[in-house]
Amino acid sequence: MTDGVWAGKLNPTVRRLKPSGIRRFFDLAAETKGIISLGVGEPDFVTPWHVREACMFALEQGYTTYTANSGMPALRREIARYTAGCLGLNYRPENEVLVTVGVSEALDLALRAVVAPGDEVLVPEPCYVSYQPCTELAGGVPVPVPSAVERGFRIRALDLERALTPRTKALLLCFPNNPTGAVMPRPELEAVAELCAARDLVVIADEIYAQLTYDGEHVCFAGLPGMRDRTILLQGFSKAFAMTGWRVGYALGNSDFIGAMAKIHQYTMLCAPVMSQMAALEALRHGQDEMRRMVREFSYRRRLVVKAFNDMGLPCFNPGGAFYAFPDIRCTGLSSEEFTERLIREEQVAVVPGNAFGDCGEGFIRCSYAASVENLTEAFKRMHRFVSRYRISSSAGRPVPLDPLRRVPPGALADGETAAR
Amino acid sequence: MDKTIEILELLAGNCRLEAAQIAAMVDLPAAEVRRIIADLEANHTILSYRTMVNWDRVGKERVVALIEARVTPQRDVGFEAIAKRVGRHQEVKNLYLMSGAYDLAVFVEGRTMKDVANFVATKLAPLDGVTGTTTHFVLQTFKEEGVLLGDGEDDRRLVVSP
Numbered sequence: 001m002t003d004g005v006w007a008g009k010l011n012p013t014v015r016r017l018k019p020s021g022i023r024r025f026f027d028l029a030a031e032t033k034g035i036i037s038l039g040v041g042e043p044d045f046v047t048p049w050h051v052r053e054a055c056m057f058a059l060e061q062g063y064t065t066y067t068a069n070s071g072m073p074a075l076r077r078e079i080a081r082y083t084a085g086c087l088g089l090n091y092r093p094e095n096e097v098l099v100t101v102g103v104s105e106a107l108d109l110a111l112r113a114v115v116a117p118g119d120e121v122l123v124p125e126p127c128y129v130s131y132q133p134c135t136e137l138a139g140g141v142p143v144p145v146p147s148a149v150e151r152g153f154r155i156r157a158l159d160l161e162r163a164l165t166p167r168t169k170a171l172l173l174c175f176p177n178n179p180t181g182a183v184m185p186r187p188e189l190e191a192v193a194e195l196c197a198a199r200d201l202v203v204i205a206d207e208i209y210a211q212l213t214y215d216g217e218h219v220c221f222a223g224l225p226g227m228r229d230r231t232i233l234l235q236g237f238s239k240a241f242a243m244t245g246w247r248v249g250y251a252l253g254n255s256d257f258i259g260a261m262a263k264i265h266q267y268t269m270l271c272a273p274v275m276s277q278m279a280a281l282e283a284l285r286h287g288q289d290e291m292r293r294m295v296r297e298f299s300y301r302r303r304l305v306v307k308a309f310n311d312m313g314l315p316c317f318n319p320g321g322a323f324y325a326f327p328d329i330r331c332t333g334l335s336s337e338e339f340t341e342r343l344i345r346e347e348q349v350a351v352v353p354g355n356a357f358g359d360c361g362e363g364f365i366r367c368s369y370a371a372s373v374e375n376l377t378e379a380f381k382r383m384h385r386f387v388s389r390y391r392i393s394s395s396a397g398r399p400v401p402l403d404p405l406r407r408v409p410p411g412a413l414a415d416g417e418t419a420a421r
Numbered sequence: 422m423d424k425t426i427e428i429l430e431l432l433a434g435n436c437r438l439e440a441a442q443i444a445a446m447v448d449l450p451a452a453e454v455r456r457i458i459a460d461l462e463a464n465h466t467i468l469s470y471r472t473m474v475n476w477d478r479v480g481k482e483r484v485v486a487l488i489e490a491r492v493t494p495q496r497d498v499g500f501e502a503i504a505k506r507v508g509r510h511q512e513v514k515n516l517y518l519m520s521g522a523y524d525l526a527v528f529v530e531g532r533t534m535k536d537v538a539n540f541v542a543t544k545l546a547p548l549d550g551v552t553g554t555t556t557h558f559v560l561q562t563f564k565e566e567g568v569l570l571g572d573g574e575d576d577r578r579l580v581v582s583p
């Protein structure tokens with residue numbers, strides 16, 4: 001992006017923000033014919049019909065107005081009931097629950113409510129793309145804390161401790177994780193909790209994938225001893241209930257935090273859309289069976305995907321949650337971006353380069369299994385072919401990338417594309 | 422969940438899944454899955470592998486009717502014997518014993534309405550024990566076996582998203 005004549009007028013923080021690393025691949029994938037996309041961060045299910053119908057019914061009844069700033073009381077009560085039921089945590093609907101425009105808004109509110117200029121926020125990586133920019137927009141300083149495949153992309157209290165400074169204010173946690181699918185076992189989270197208590201950190205826990213936990217129970221950070229009031233718990237409808245387009249989520253926490261977030265929300269957003277809130281209410285009340293069906297389907301595909309990657313020689317650790325696999329592509333000698341770009345051009349399969357989620361994601365790709373088994377199977381056939389072309393024997397070292405044209409099968413390029421890079 | 426049930430649910434949803442795929446999905450060795458499936462076929466738990474077709478798309482001439490049949494149950498065998506006799510006709514696609522105003526719900530398929538009428542008049546109504554029938558023709562099929570007929574819902578997601 002080149003700056004225009006008005007760029008000098010921009011807020012320097014905004015001007016410095018890096019554009020998302022995903023954009024370029026989006027454009028490339030969107031113009032490629034016959035693409036199978038495993039690059040999608042949302043469920044492939046449409047919102048269950050009863051939820052859609054509840055929204056239509058609400059519109060028929062004239063639910064077209066603003067709601068209470070914090071969300072409709074009935075929805076806040078239902079959220080509190082649901083949270084008590086599945087996480088065993090109690091939040092008062094009057095002042096400890098805030099309905100937001102997706103977890104995206106909740107995350108922004110939490111950061112703006114807590115972070116003062118210059119405050120540091122620990123951000124374990126790889127992580128969701130908006131954590132760093134939102135921290136910077138709030139005036140904070142994101143401090144990346146890399147995690148490694150050797151430890152299943154779990155974060156160690158030790159690594160967090162090393163990144164602490166007197167200015168560290170908060171920790172941003174996301175498990176199950178986007179992009180790795182990693183989950184944290186209870187003892188390791190407890191170690192993190194101890195550190196947070198000892199260093200008096202605020203924890204922003206983005207647990208939007210909580211229900212998509214496959215091997216055992218999700219461990220909620222706010223449920224660990226002493227963590228409830230220290231934690232702002234973010235939860236949503238987008239993933240578990242297949243409701244990405246509805247733009248509704250929520251935050252739970254002590255009344256000071258939630259009150260502060262509600263204050264910002266009241267001035268900047270006013271309220272979440274009323275028809276989406278009505279749909280969310282229906283999802284919480286009657287959507288559990290359908291949700292479990294989707295979770296079971298994801299779980300089947302997850303095993304299929306992990307096996308397919310390991311079979312094609314891309315080591316892939318077993319993701320315990322979300323709907324992403326994060327295989328190691330270093331044996332191809334390609335960088336994450338080279339891999340992604342060539343895979344789109346040569347085999348028409350879209351994934352997301354791991355480094356879009358932080359530097360330590362380099363050498364990996366994120367592959368979403370929110371796709372039909374047919375599409376997954378075809379995509380793996382193509383990827384297998386691709387990987388066998390590039391795989392280097394351990395003694396060969398990094399290959400000199402060949403002229404890409406030589407590798408491209410005839411007719412594989414989209415109209416108007418050239419393989420020259 | 423019981424692995425056998427998982428396998429059956431997967432196959433019931435998509436019978437083209439290969440044993441190796443199912444094996445990965447339910448976390449069993451492929452040979453084990455093949456054995457379980459073979460057993461299920463042998464003991465008639467798995468009855469057939471079929472394709473759902475929207476016949477309207479190819480303009481195949483075809484009518485379906487629901488025939489309510491009132492039947493006198495027989496000593497010792499109840500509705501069993503008559504149901505078997507009705508069910509053996511290849512025109513009969515589905516057959517259920519019902520509670521309520523009639524006994525057997527017989528779904529019959531034919532090429533024309535006349536075919537179906539003929540079947541009722543010559544095969545079904547005259548059966549010993551059948552005391553009356555009411556025939557309802559299907560005008561349009563909207564959903565079958567949990568599948569909505571029509572174009573389905575397009576994938577409207579962006580190709581790449583965070």
Ligand SMILES: Cc1ncc(COP(=O)(O)O)c(C=O)c1O
Pocket residue numbers: 041101102103104105128174177178206208236237238244247248249583
């Ligand atoms: C980790 C994480 N947090 C937040 C979001 C945004 O969710 P919402 O649709 O609720 O704004 C996403 C969506 O991809 C996500 O992966």
